[in-house]
Amino acid sequence: MHTESGSKPSPVDPDFVRSRLARAFRGTLVWYGFLALPLFLIMVFVAYPTAIAFRDSFFTETPQGPEFAGLYHFGRLFSSGVFWGALGNTILLGVAFLGLTIPLATIFASMLNRLRRGSTPLKVIYFLPQLTSSVAVAIMFNYVFQPDWGLLNGTLRSLGVEQVPLWLSDPRLSLGGSRAAVTLLAVWAGLGYFIIIILAGLQSIPNDLYDAAAIDGASPVQAWWYVTLPSLRPTFVFLLITGSIDALSRFGDLWTLGGPGGAPARSLQSVVMFMFQAGFESNDYSLAAATAVVFFVIVLAITLVAFRGFLRSEFRAIK
Amino acid sequence: MRPLARNLLLLSTTALAASALGAIVPAAAQDKKPVTVLTIGYPDEDTTDAVTGNTTPGINNLEAAFEAANPTIDLIITNIPWGEGASGYAPKTEAMIQANEACIYEMPGAAGFARRGKLANLDKLIAADANFENVWGAQIETFKIWGPTEKALYYIPNNTGERVIHWDAVLFDHYGVEPLSKNPTLDEVATKAKALTGTDPVTGLQTYGYYYQGKYAVWQFLTLAHAMGANWGEVDAEGKMHINWDTPEYLKALEWFVDMAKYAPSGALGADGMPQGFLSDENVVAIIPEGEQGYFIQPLLANPELQKRFRSSFNFRGADGVGGVATISPMAIAESCEDKETAWTALKWLAGSAEAQKYYFDSNGRLPTSSNGAAALPQIASFPDGDVVLTQPQYAEAPYPWASDAPRWAMQTALEAALAGTLSPADALKQAQAETDAWLAEQAAKS
């Protein structure tokens, strides 16, 4: 350090200025070099296809080439009952999933947090379905829900239930219908992730909050209600946002169980499946592109609203 | 960690480069003329049947037999699975046609591709072929479809499937119901299916009179409707499709179907195969109008005892004397194919030779379309219902040109709703019609 500063050349030395400029230039170039390949990949495989999706939604493919169609395809999309059905389904399934999973996971995570022994193997077990690919889960649950000999109805029957539900063979909106079945599946598969995230949230709650509650004479259940739950607010907000986006893009399991049409009777069709059917079965790329754009706008809206409304204040509160 | 990471990186780059080379540099050139073929749904390699444990020959056997018979041609087969949606054969075929990836296509959607001018006119190839011998007989005329400007031969089926009506002779016997006739009417099936639903008087088990595969309900429904005089529509002289689902005949057929579904096992709407217990002593479904060759022929051959229990009758026929969904497998030549003559030689063998017919049967239980093929299968003729099994394909309806397009899904979805009771039969047909019309209008606007 000392020798460095001692030998420092005078700032007016022209040689020094030149070399400094050269070094600065080289120094800048290095960073562009670092970014070149990742940026290229992102432009080619992310930005370009996204731009194409936007472009395609405003054009119609004809044998003579693309023809500008304005908002025609969006008009078709918004007047399609099938699209609204798929969107309604996606939202319904998402709300049912989050509405069941978050409370259930909160209760289980709170118990795991207080359990003195054996919480690690239990955590591992709850997380297990998360590691199983959605295809394998769907294959398994296709049989679990089989009305005549499936695991679930067999168990119900041996418990004395006479009128067993039809699950995946019943498109009705009921507790024993196809939507209930895929919700059970999703809760089974997703519970572990929610538990793990909530556990992390629980462990970050400072102990003095509980000490204060104990001094005020709160029972454990009261402490849970008045201290734990409010402190988990940022965790819940995070889970709600990521959970909503995941629920909106739901595809793999529904597609394996219900085919592209979301059988039976489109009761399992999601927005992404609608897009697939439009693109690959009806050869209607423009409609698929319009769906993709609408999907993008919805996801962006959720993210922005969430960021403006909750996340910023939440994250400021933590820090 | 650092050297390890570096080695791994090096390894992966090398592997990437190697795979890139593999993708770019084609296999060593051969002096044989190459013909590329897309086939659908054959076993890629020798496989084992899940019920009998017997070996099913893989597609390489067809390739080997072809090259033995045609030593100057190098047959290159791409075999893809069936399946629906993005992973299904339809988008794959579309992609391969667009990219000129094959010359010969096994092509369920041939009608659509012919209309778009993507297929070679085989009439012209036949006219130029001095050695042509028609082994398909007069039915070759019924294969003619509309191209962009004219009606012509655009494909020849290389094999065919069938749908017979199965019935379980043991259950009929337990209930004391008269055996099903060889050409059953809708009324006969309805009466007997109702009688055969209940508690088996001998075994005490719950039995069902009727069956349908919910995921493919559209095919059974179209057969029923055809037998009741319904007609889906036509492709007009300009190649435009007209489809009418919302007719009194279809309504009558759907009401019948919905009524009969009550006598089927409760999981039928979600089923994509035969009922559990089929072809075993535990079968509980008496009449199964879904007798697909792929499900029953091989097991019956492997276990002749079963031939007495699981019987077959002809499918429901309409006033025109035909009935049952056509499941021919059209084989076509792409218009973009560079060497159409060699492709034509290959197509003739793939669709007409006895060796090929035998392979389709051994691998998938598919039945011959050419007149020389039936002789290759004496084992079927010895079934108690051998004539039904062998001749049902000849009574099939003409193929539906929309069979792998949006109208199929519109009808399938509406049927599911009607069968589950969430839509009335009349509303279901209206829904199918509206969605089909919208699609047809969009197709018309595009061209």
Place this chain on the structure above:
Amino acid sequence: MSSADEAVPVIATKPQVRMQLPRDWRSQTGMAIVLIFGATVMLVPFFWMIATSLSRKANSSMPRVPTLWPADPSLFNYWVATANLPIVKLYINSLFIVGTTTLGYLLFSSIAGYAFAKGRFPGKTFLFIVFLATLFIPFETRMIPLYLFVRDLHLNNTYWALILPFLAGGFGTFLMRQTISTIPDDLIDAARIDGASEFRIFWSIVLPLCKPTLATLAIINVIWRWNDVLWPLLVTSSRDLYTVTQGLALAGKSSGVYVGVALATAVMAILPVIVAYLFLQRYVIRSVVSSGVKG
């Protein structure tokens, strides 16, 4: 009595605790019962799947009352499944594809993350926003054009189609930038003064300090890529290129009626993953928690 208690409080209470049930044994037992019941619900479908996969009879008729042990245990279904699906080849494909995409993703994420964290160059903020913006583009939005694009490049049915689109991404870059930002500038400046090149600094100083984040990113990416089925189904149709998950999806479709074989295939596809998870569960769970990303 009382004085003795006060004199040796620690010694006296210790054995007492061991002899007696803890004060909250009721709530502990209650919670244990609930949690074990929940864990059983999680595990039963797996056991049922394994039991059914061991039953040859399951291919033609399933028992109406489910059992957790087959009446006729045999490996027949596994024999059929391995005869019909080249499971070893599928594993090699999956390992190769997951391995290369993960290595590439780590490299490109960290090198871009380094540039954004420590670099000084015009347009940095703009470029970072470009990277971040990709976080908000769902894969579903660009999937169909991407598929058509890959097809037009004739990359479908090659490993390239399964690797190239997943080498760089906003999420990894963002995560790496956050981590590298916490590395003190002094450390890097010191190396610069010693004459180390930027790449050398990145490789020998920055990367080793990011090991935990790299491990997290690697685990998350492995789970993503391993389970991805949509994209492989779209771009490859040759069995030589199938991944394990893709092979399972296709086998599940073709053997759907043969319950035993379908489940034997599923067991073979998920068992190695589950075994690996049991060994690495601490790291896997930690990665999921620290990144908040679902597997």
